[in-house]
Amino acid sequence: MGNSISLKKATVAFDERFTLTEIDWSITPSQHWMITGSNGSGKSALAAVLAGMGEITTGQISGLPKNVGLVSFEAQAELIAQELKKDDADIMDVISVGTPVREMIFDQCADPELATQLVEKFGLSALLDRAFRKLSTGETRKVMLIRALSSKPDLLILDEPFDGLDVDALAMLQAHLETLISTVPMVLVLNRFDEMPDFITHVAYMDKTVIDKKGNEGKNDAGHLTLIIDRQDKTAFNELYQLLHLKTTDLNIPEIDAANKLPELDPSQPLVCLKNATIKYGDTIIVDKLNWTIEPNQHWQLSGPNGSGKTGVLSLITGDHPQCYTNDIFVFGFQRGNGESIWQIKQFIGYVSTSLQWEYRVSTSCRNVIVSGLYDSIGMYSKATDSQKKIADEWLELLGMKDRADSPFNKLSYGDQRLLLIARAMVKRPPLLILDEPCLGLDDMNRQLVLALIEKICAGSETTVLYVNHHAEDRISGIEHYLELVKKQ
Template sequence: MDNTTRLDSIHLGSIQLEKTTVNFDDRFTLSEVDWTIEPNQHWMITGTNGSGKSALAAVLAGVGEIESGTITNLPKKVGLVSFEAQAELIAKELKKDDADIMDVIAIGTPVHEMIFEHCEDQTLAKALVEKFGLTPLLDRAFRKLSTGETRKVMLIRALSSKPDLLILDEPFDGLDADTLAMLQAHLASIIDTTPMVLVLNRFDEMPDFITHVAFLDKDSSDKSSSNKGRLALTIERQDKAAFNELYQLLHLKTTDLSIPDADPTSALPALDPNQPLVALKQATIKYGDTIIVDKLDWTIEANQHWQLSGPNGSGKTCVLSLITGDHPQCYTNDIFVFGFQRGNGESIWQIKQFIGYVSTALQWEYRVSTSCKNVIISGFYDSIGMYSKSSDNQKAIADQWLALLGMKDRADQPFNKLSYGDQRLLLIARAMVKHPPLLILDEPCLGLDDMNRQLVLALIEKICQGSETTVLYVNHHAEDKIKGIENYLGLVKN
């Protein structure tokens, strides 16, 4: 790209994409985009899963190879926050684990270094650290943060970098209510000085200051590839008729949903119907003198669906890991799961066979190169990747899930080449495929657009209506409450 076309400030001219086709490492292509961003506009990018929402935002940051068309007046300095950028930072930190081959203990980059070595406005960064509640975490390793805390670090880095253009890809996902309100107020306070482009799947999260909406869809003109997206529509927010049509499009509900049957040849061992699925007695999690969870009593009975909520850092993920056996302190607590008293000789796989699980952390760990179909089948084996030969019946059930998700034509595509939202849909199918007694959904709608969010919520509601699977649903969005979940546990930050 010819950098001479760039201006010193976005306020000096419009950003223009004219018949622009951009390739992203042969993984995805945006086709012939015509788009103009005027200086006083703030945009929301939305669309279907796999349509290229994040890709279009990344183009504004100079990412991608221009195959045809032109881009003019890109800003010199862009503040970017996205799931992809967040995952890249996590991956870089995880690589430091390799240092043990040199007999070095890798503690990871501390939070204060991640923030203050990448900002121009130190005063603003310090104020945001205080507002986001990260002051006690400044000396902690970045990779030890929770998902929500990691996102806060990314936001502070972008906001304090004095960007010519601020690009926020799903900035509100994973944030508790207080943090969400604070961030929205801060963004509203800078609209006169900082142009913004927000990638949002949820129409109800669109801030009042958004002036225009760009809607992307998959490019169906090229039948040979499903990895192409196009800018299908741009509208002014004040155009009420067009706005309402787009809102209606993103809120379409799928009718006559049905969950594929379980595999009768992979039936789980029967559980004692007179025993609870999970019982925590005075469960406590602490690190040194810091108490995360304090004396929690919690019993989950079969057919008793729960919603678990609480602010970032309140211990939601820690409590889940006590149940799954992934937390080292599960053996120092009084925990009963699926007929086993923890610490009495049971294996972790005796526990995990009864659990379906979806989380952001799982998605980061699922980095193996395998097909979409095999990702679903791996749910029968609780594995990341496929290491066993699957049966014809399991393959058929996986095909049914792919059809239900509208991904039948992508059965053989690599999982790691899909968009974030499509990966999440597949992992939800993976968790549900064996009809487990307990289905743990840790922010299952994170990264999904409205259409797929409604699909996922409808599927979960179907599960709640049956008697086969108990749902433990973790979320921040009050509007995502599901019919059939009538038990609530709220954690507080100590």
């Protein structure tokens, strides 16, 4: 292992979005750290400093390694954004197919032999020639992990490495990290306290305050390293565990705006009916002859490994999949392909997913993000009514974000963005609420808030919940129907 890393009274700025203030922290080569804290507290920013990011305005930072292996949601989103830009190229006679997975992994790879082994272990061998942007969220994360692990890093920084991975991939990654304990210092950013690996020796807890240049309450978000805990200190460790497992109680879901009330559906008809639904690409069958009926007030959990077709099935329901018109699909009283518009379908659906978060790149206020759920739009293109603003503000208060109603959505942390998109999906009280990994990227407190909100929706009679997840401990009280997809060989 290399030298110690030291931060002394270091204040680090990240554009105008966020500042880490007066960080005192040292990492010795024999230590493995977990960084945790609430959403927006600067967990990812602190990890990014170790990778050489941010502008040091005061204090000192020394010992940063030259070769850092980094995996984060932000880095993953940046790669996706770079691939999406290829679609925007002003070349009318060229169709961009995107960068193949093989090139993403092996170009400039420091350890091709290890990369080849990890490709096999992660089950990506058959996907090497597929375009990177065509991968599922979990498959994309696996590519990022392989790139970092095979880079022969002096320091390995993994920001939420376990989110989005199926059970087998999660176990494989955890086992591989165990083999690196004696050779590579690791820093893991984890929102889920119960995901902390046994080899973690120390915990750094981040907190957030809002200050202005005079040190008073103001508009600039600032993160502080509040607690540093040695795992051997059992008393301090247990207190931090309790802090991160606080639950919000007595939650009340805001009412729907009367002017945006949805049309009534026939209660005798199923919400969704798929008959022998099949998804295939060329000769490769992803989903084979799936029969599935979702009745009103019937809550479902959809599960399955990465690449098993979960997102594809959801896209058949929402009408976003090109093969939805070649299948026998019945939704909300409409037979697919009989003249209905996609918006006639989408008005009855609330939807949250990682891909939606990547697409929601417009600069608009937090309040408008929630109101946009009433219009199924990305951004707002008309002025919100007083009633809509009031309901949006009630959601913001519920999420603990009342003071950020007018803050730009694209300046928020990943977790806070996810919370807002969940509120956006729920605001119209849709007959069907589709939550595709809704807790991805959320800390313990916000995850418990989200789970409690979903439980309240399940307990009511207005909305049927379709919940997609990998974490067994995140099962929702009130969900009694399960569908597990199996990945085709």
